[in-house]
Amino acid sequence: MSTGRTPDPDTGIACCAPLVREPLSAADAESLARVVKAIADPTRLRLLSLVAAHDGAEACVCDLTEPIGLSQPTISHHLKILVDAGLLSRDKRGVWAYYALVPGALDSLAAVLSSGSPQPVAIGS
Amino acid sequence: MSTGRTPDPDTGIACCAPLVREPLSAADAESLARVVKAIADPTRLRLLSLVAAHDGAEACVCDLTEPIGLSQPTISHHLKILVDAGLLSRDKRGVWAYYALVPGALDSLAAVLSSGSPQPVAIGS
DNA sequence: ATCACGCATTGACAAACGTCGATGTCCTGG
DNA sequence: CCAGGACATCGACGTTTGTCAATGCGTGAT
Incomplete structure (x- = not known):
């Protein structure tokens, strides 16, 4: 241990704040x-953007x-x-599967990032 | 081709908006x-948080x-x-390497995410 | 009942990623 | 000049990830 941080006892100079x-x-x-x-x-960023670009934020x-x-299984x-x-x-709905943006999910993620010290986020499950 | 989207000519029903x-x-x-x-x-999220938690956002x-x-090479x-x-x-500076948050970098990234249709971001190089 | 269509799941494979130990480079103090 | 410390780079290894072809599963129409 004692990997680094050598505060010189004389000068008291350490490397860090x-x-x-x-x-x-x-x-x-x-x-x-x-x-x-x-x-x-x-690919997933484009998917989010594509869903958001559709009317009703649903596709x-x-x-x-x-x-x-890309192939359908990959999507x-x-x-x-x-x-x-x-x-x-x-x-x-019927044969089709509609994907929609979860309101506020991306926003709360963005809020966590911009705040200096990130709080835990409760988005995914 | 013609993978999907079958707008029935009679009903005009398609699957998407x-x-x-x-x-x-x-x-x-x-x-x-x-x-x-x-x-x-x-690990990188913790590093960003640790740097931000230091006085002057520098460590x-x-x-x-x-x-x-983790090991020093990994850090x-x-x-x-x-x-x-x-x-x-x-x-x-001298023997030590100080890392600091780039002001506004995380914020502009967060702004791109929260905006419905992300614009290109000019953070990295 | 049968068929076609939209979508999900599986298995496989190459590429990228995270981690480590060993080594190299640069600066400082003696 | 030499020794030691702080940090970067290199090579290697196991794990994770993105993609596809093949297949399975419901649903709606004939």
């Missing part, structure tokens, strides 16, 4: 990272597959990740 | 994802290694990713 507030705990960081990971992919899979240019895979993260909601 | 605004382009999604990926890791590596509990690796993403700045 003291803590002025509580940092993020390991558990909080893990749950926050789980939500951030959901949007850390270009079905058939309207997302073509503009993205379903990404949509599932976004739903599990609490960012999208799934509503199956 | 029309677009009401421009979605994110593939290139913009890729550059935005590069920044988001930088914070999509619990050296020796003060970050111990609370995180340096994560710090490099955060610097490359434009979220941290590195300032070597």
